[in-house]
Amino acid sequence: MEINRTAVVKLSVPSDRRDDLKRTMNTFRNATQRFADRGWDGDDGYVITSGNHLQRLVYDDIRDDTGLHADLTVAAADHAANALDGCVEKMKAGERTSKPVFTSNTTVYNTNAITYFDGYCSLAAYGGSRVHAEYVYPDDSIQAEYMESDEWQKQGAKLRYDHQSDTYYLHVSVKKEREDSSGEAENQTVLGVDRNVDGYLAVTSTGAFIGNADLLNHKRREYERRRARLQQQGTRSAHLTIQSIGDAFANWSEDFLHQASKELVKEAVSQNCTTIVFEELENIRDRISNASKFQQWAFNELKRQVTSKAKQQGISVETVHPAYTSQRCSETGCGFTHEDNRDGDVFVCQKCGKELHSDYNAARNIAHKYIQNRRKSGSGGATYHLALKSGTVNGNGDYSPSTV
Numbered sequence: 099m100e101i102n103r104t105a106v107v108k109l110s111v112p113s114d115r116r117d118d119l120k121r122t123m124n125t126f127r128n129a130t131q132r133f134a135d136r137g138w139d140g141d142d143g144y145v146i147t148s149g150n151h152l153q154r155l156v157y158d159d160i161r162d163d164t165g166l167h168a169d170l171t172v173a174a175a176d177h178a179a180n181a182l183d184g185c186v187e188k189m190k191a192g193e194r195t196s197k198p199v200f201t202s203n204t205t206v207y208n209t210n211a212i213t214y215f216d217g218y219c220s221l222a223a224y225g226g227s228r229v230h231a232e233y234v235y236p237d238d239s240i241q242a243e244y245m246e247s248d249e250w251q252k253q254g255a256k257l258r259y260d261h262q263s264d265t266y267y268l269h270v271s272v273k274k275e276r277e278d279s280s281g282e283a284e285n286q287t288v289l290g291v292d293r294n295v296d297g298y299l300a301v302t303s304t305g306a307f308i309g310n311a312d313l314l315n316h317k318r319r320e321y322e323r324r325r326a327r328l329q330q331q332g333t334r335s336a337h338l339t340i341q342s343i344g345d346a347f348a349n350w351s352e353d354f355l356h357q358a359s360k361e362l363v364k365e366a367v368s369q370n371c372t373t374i375v376f377e378e379l380e381n382i383r384d385r386i387s388n389a390s391k392f393q394q395w396a397f398n399e400l401k402r403q404v405t406s407k408a409k410q411q412g413i414s415v416e417t418v419h420p421a422y423t424s425q426r427c428s429e430t431g432c433g434f435t436h437e438d439n440r441d442g443d444v445f446v447c448q449k450c451g452k453e454l455h456s457d458y459n460a461a462r463n464i465a466h467k468y469i470q471n472r473r474k475s476g477s478g479g480a481t482y483h484l485a486l487k488s489g490t491v492n493g494n495g496d497y498s499p500s501t502v
């Protein structure tokens with residue numbers, strides 16, 4: 099388990115370098131705005147919410163125009179993407195929203211753009227130079243401990259300028275691993291996830307249905323049809339168009355999977371889950387009818403994105419073997435396994451009569467399987483719970499209703 103904190107440290111900036119930092123800050127803000135403008139205009143009718151996607155479209159132009167440091171340009175794209183993501187979130191909730199406008203005196207430094215030393219840091223600045231600034235904090239303060247103790251690992255930071263006091267403050271993200279000697283004895287709540295090539299891309303054991311896989315397939319087919327037509331033409335301009343529609347489709351799918359992975363991790367967080375469990379589908383083709391390379395890529399990419407987002411929340415991602423997860427009845431105390439139990443989207447247990455959405459049933463089994471595996475391996479007395487729609491079930495099958 100990871101503990102995350104923000105250390106806020108006043109900086110003493112040499113007087114002859116204050117303007118450089120200010121100019122860097124203004125340039126960063128302009129670059130962020132330009133990324134956001136481009137993302138808001140969108141791609142194929144969709145607001146762009148992926149920093150990588152924004153970079154592919156306008157990184158070179160923005161760097162050329164602004165002269166911003168390469169790492170800060172990357173950070174500006176991510177910063178803009180986060181803001182756009184917030185807008186999309188509001189749209190989905192049916193709220194009013196408008197294009198993000200950046201006015202604050204903030205520069206975002208990723209770990210390449212800032213280096214931490216004892217007592218001072220080195221910040222990337224305008225024109226490729228670095229600015230050294232000393233930390234100013236009372237001794238023995240918690241901020242001093244965050245910054246000086248090796249236990250806390252320093253990550254990226256935000257530099258903020260306070261106009262009134264004419265002062266620069268550095269907000270540093272720090273983290274440390276929680277000692278886990280007794281950790282295994284903690285309560286572990288497990289979210290099972292079933293991934294699919296049609297219908298919903300992912301269904302959780304808590305009953306969240308995420309991502310329209312049919313839309314993903316439709317877009318893919320549309321792209322392939324266009325590509326095939328262009329390939330027949332065989333001209334140089336057709337070849338260039340193939341490249342550009344290929345890039346556009348790659349961008350679109352990445353955004354699509356970004357949204358789905360974000361929703362999935364949000365579900366895990368809202369259900370207090372400590373572990374997300376997928377099936378190992380990466381190398382198994384026979385379970386997926388017509389499994390194409392593209393679908394395998396989408397499954398892999400979804401898992402990769404979920405893993406990276408879950409990590410930030412201190413949630414681990416695990417896998418189990420997929421055998422029988424779609425045939426087994428997930429009803430507590432039943433577990434009857436038979437191929438006749440499943441008919442397309444509908445799962446009806448031939449023994450106990452339980453009726454569930456097939457994917458939801460599979461997701462519950464995936465989490466169940468993980469818990470059984472852990473219990474068999476005798477993992478240090480931890481108590482495992484299976485996160486369900488309206489409560490949790492532990493490894494013994496005891497049910498506890500949700501406290502909500």
Ligand SMILES: [Zn+2]
Pocket residue numbers: 427428429432433434447448449450451452
């Ligand atoms: Zn049953």
